[in-house]
Amino acid sequence: MKKFPKGFYWGAATASYQVEGGINNCDWAKAATEGRVPICGQACDHYHRYEQDFDIAKSLGHNAHRFSIEWARIEPKEGEFNEEAIEHYRQVLQALHERGLTPFITLWHFTLPLWFSESGGFERKDSPEIFARYCAYVVSKLNNLCEHFSTINEPNVYATHGYLYGAWPPFKRVSIFGKSIGKEDGTSERTSAIAKFSSLFSYFKVTKQLAVAHNFAYRAIKKENPSAVVSVVKHVHYFYANKNPLNQMLAIIATYFQTYQFMNRVVKQCDEIGLNFYRSTAFGLKETFTLTDMGWKIAPQHIYGAIKILARYHKPIFIAEAGLADQLDTRRVEYIKRQVKATYRAIQDGADVRGHMYWSLLDNYEWALGFEKRFGLVEINYDTLERTIRPSAYVYKQICETNAVVE
Numbered sequence: 001m002k003k004f005p006k007g008f009y010w011g012a013a014t015a016s017y018q019v020e021g022g023i024n025n026c027d028w029a030k031a032a033t034e035g036r037v038p039i040c041g042q043a044c045d046h047y048h049r050y051e052q053d054f055d056i057a058k059s060l061g062h063n064a065h066r067f068s069i070e071w072a073r074i075e076p077k078e079g080e081f082n083e084e085a086i087e088h089y090r091q092v093l094q095a096l097h098e099r100g101l102t103p104f105i106t107l108w109h110f111t112l113p114l115w116f117s118e119s120g121g122f123e124r125k126d127s128p129e130i131f132a133r134y135c136a137y138v139v140s141k142l143n144n145l146c147e148h149f150s151t152i153n154e155p156n157v158y159a160t161h162g163y164l165y166g167a168w169p170p171f172k173r174v175s176i177f178g179k180s181i182g183k184e185d186g187t188s189e190r191t192s193a194i195a196k197f198s199s200l201f202s203y204f205k206v207t208k209q210l211a212v213a214h215n216f217a218y219r220a221i222k223k224e225n226p227s228a229v230v231s232v233v234k235h236v237h238y239f240y241a242n243k244n245p246l247n248q249m250l251a252i253i254a255t256y257f258q259t260y261q262f263m264n265r266v267v268k269q270c271d272e273i274g275l276n277f278y279r280s281t282a283f284g285l286k287e288t289f290t291l292t293d294m295g296w297k298i299a300p301q302h303i304y305g306a307i308k309i310l311a312r313y314h315k316p317i318f319i320a321e322a323g324l325a326d327q328l329d330t331r332r333v334e335y336i337k338r339q340v341k342a343t344y345r346a347i348q349d350g351a352d353v354r355g356h357m358y359w360s361l362l363d364n365y366e367w368a369l370g371f372e373k374r375f376g377l378v379e380i381n382y383d384t385l386e387r388t389i390r391p392s393a394y395v396y397k398q399i400c401e402t403n404a405v406v407e
């Protein structure tokens with residue numbers, strides 16, 4: 001039997017805005033009122049139904065769970081923290097512990113409090129200090145209930161969609177010689193995105209500020225709790241190539257700009273690294289793949305390469321997200337099995353992978369695409385909010401419970 005290391009974390013992930021419902025004071029909620037992104041509304045009402053959802057996670061053999069804290073709930077006005085909101089998350093953590101699920105908290109997963117986004121967001125000079133203050137506050141309050149804290153989810157994805165493509169708030173889009181950046185591939189709305197050359201400077205500035213913000217937050221968290229295990233969650237796009245040296249060089253350059261550039265700035269301030277894996281691109285190879293409902297190619301085995309990219313930093317890694325949109329649940333079983341097998345292989349080859357969180361526990365709000373794409377192990381009926389466990393969730397359960405590859 002291909003067993004994972006003892007104590008391996010198995011679970012699923014969610015993010016506050018995508019599942020909780022009832023968040024009205026962040027940049028995405030405002031953009032929705034302006035018709036620029038779909039309305040999120042009550043989402044899965046996870047804010048009130050988390051106990052039921054964690055019962056399901058437990059029944060599915062999970063022993064860990066990744067979720068995020070909504071910054072706009074915690075700090076609804078600049079410098080003012082909401083005790084009730086933090087109390088809610090304390091209860092969420094208690095509920096996880098009662099069910100034997102180890103929590104992995106993400107402090108910021110894409111949505112920003114309105115006061116922060118409207119005053120410049122991560123273009124603000126003092127944004128690293130502001131972010132670090134928020135992180136320190138949360139950790140000081142949740143300290144005894146959680147050990148694993150990720151500061152930022154997917155810094156590059158945030159900066160790219162918000163400042164290069166203009167698909168997400170703050171809808172800044174780069175235009176060079178009148179030509180806008182970002183494919184019109186139907187994966188995002190660009191309603192009234194403002195395309196300007198100067199957005200390029202904003203993009204670089206934000207990417208840099210996010211790295212500084214992580215580093216500041218790391219130090220602030222450690223001050224509150226020296227034994228907190230702090231990470232950044234990095235989305236790794238795996239680039240590979242045929243034997244042609246030029247194509248190989250292209251894959252190396254793409255990997256540098258997609259992953260290493262940011263990681264090199266923050267890795268000293270990481271106790272572990274979260275890896276999100278969804279996509280891969282080949283240079284000089286003509287291959288055909290079946291696709292997910294997002295139109296992304298199904299190549300879960302490429303998580304091996306993504307893990308290897310991060311493994312060079314010699315830090316523990318946990319898979320913070322990996323999964324697919326598959327409404328009919330016809331491709332999910334194979335996907336998960338192959339992905340888990342490739343993760344196992346990476347461990348055999350020396351990578352220090354400690355956990356695997358499938359994305360996502362529940363169907364949820366897929367950002368600019370709304371609720372149509374179904375990533376969940378658990379299906380949500382958005383009219384009744386009824387939860388239905390998908391058949392593939394039981395195969396993942398077998399993996400979690402046996403702590404082993406299932407062929």
Ligand code: BGC
Nearest residue numbers: 015153154157235276321366
């Ligand atoms: C994000 C999630 C998102 C998922 C699927 C990741 O980039 O962290 O919020 O739902 O990908 O697109």
